[in-house]
Amino acid sequence: MQWDSILVGDVCEVAAGLPEQCVQCVVTSPPYFGHRKYSDGDDPREIGREATVEAYLERLVEALRAVRRLLRDDGVLWLNLGDTYRRKQLLGVPWRAALALQNDGWKLRSDIIWHKPNAMPSAVKNRPTVDHEYLFLLARSDRYYYDADAIREPHVTFSEQSKMKGGRRHFGVRGGTPEEGKFGQNHNLHDARWDQAFHPEGRNKRTVWSAALGKCREAHFAVFPEPLIAPCIAAGCPPGGVVLDPFFGAGTVGIAARRQGRHYLGIELMPHYAELSRKRIDQFEQEFEATTDENAEE
Secondary structure (H helix, E strand, O other): OOOOEEEEOOHHHHHHOOOOOOEEEEEEOOOOOOOOOOOOOOOOOOOOOOOOHHHHHHHHHHHHHHHHOOEEEEEEEEEEEOOOEEOOEEOOHHHHHHHHHHHOOOEEEEEEEEEOOOOOOOOOOOOOOOOEEEEEEEEOOOOOOOOHHHHOEOOOOOOOOOOOOOHHHHOOOOOOOOOOOOOOOOHHHHHOOHHHHOOOOOEOOOOEEEOOOEOOOOOOOOEOOHHHHHHHHHHHOOOOOEEEEOOOOOOHHHHHHHHOOOEEEEEEOOHHHHHHHHHHHHHHHHHHHHHHHHHHHO
């Protein structure tokens, strides 16, 4: 199997020709229902152009079922989806998809809010402007690879960002441990040393992630942003592992994988997007290699 490559074709057809359990992690953002037309013509294989949301969900579940065969038993899927309005109603597509995948055998482990600080402005006047999407963590089995330490966040308690009223006054005060008894077996905590219970590398990752929309001049639309992809790969794929994106698009998952020392495999229906992603990744590899050489000489 040739890693760091892009295979052109329909997801189900391409996946059927690949060996079982050949990738560690899947990170993907499929076309959203009723949003954008990616093909030059009317390619019936294009997901997202279905007449109904039910038909869209059926095809998406089928495609990800084909992908699940490629995933190792301990592999995970990170799935990003945006929602759609039709006839003045929000369809709830992301959660419909998550539950449909759960019914198809996936283990739904987490829902993450992707907050977009640079979301597109809206002229809508009868509801709030949407500045978020969903990112779901799903697993193939109960026992799956997840490196929580790789994506820890800075601790907030006792920092200026803490929202705990008066909490900082407890620190260093004998018997001043908040939530008395929670850590009853650790005498240090009752000597106001409960900071020792904090993980030295930071707190566990929370479920609201802020990442600006990605840019790609050649694609003419916002792309899957690397800051959103990076923690998915860091937590879901060990170094040297393989990350699959079955809706490869502009190839940002490939760039993020290579930047973190992982391999990638892309599947893309549209040849022109496959070519675009090849050029973007080639350019990244050249710039990354040049930067690495410069650092080695210093």
